Amino acid sequence: MKRLLVLLPLLLGANEDFISHYEYGEMLYNNPRGVSCSQCHGKDGAGTTIVEFRDIHGKQAIKGSDIRKDSLQAMIKSVSNYHEIMPRYYLTDEEVKAIYDYLQKKNENYLETSKENNSSK
Ligand code: HEC
Helix, strand or coil: CHHHHHHHHHHHHHCCCCCCHHHHHHHHHHCHHHCCCHHHHCCCCCCCEEEEEEECCEEEEEECCCCCCCCHHHHHHHHCCCCCCCCCCCCCHHHHHHHHHHHHHHCHHHHHHHHHHHHCC
């Protein structure tokens, strides 16, 4: 019995189903409740073309916007509001924060360089 107790932490450790905050955000960004943000905002939040079509004005495209520089507050607000195109999500603030942190981390370099560009203006 004593031996089992010694082994217990090891067994628990091996069985740990822990994913990092980053991975959690990545998972949410790519598959939140079945409608993935990445389908419209691109792999990394830079935006992508959702659909292209032709009407009397010629070729048209509907695009998901670049959300890399959006604040957490803007993201929380946007995700839980109605839009013309974007669906409304029922994500908790923590879930949106995980998505936000994921995008911040993934775009670290981009955000760093655009900060430098802005400050030199
Ligand atoms: C079906 C396509 C689609 C999906 C899926 C989608 N979006 Fe959007 N999103 C848009 C479009 C298009 C806009 C511009 C506003 C509008 O017309 O709906 C937008 C606007 C936004 C904005 C507003 C700020 C800005 O800079 O335009 C944020 C933030 C945002 N989306 C985040 C997300 C996140 C996070 C998810 C996933 C939980 C998501 N979106 C899923 C299409 C989408």
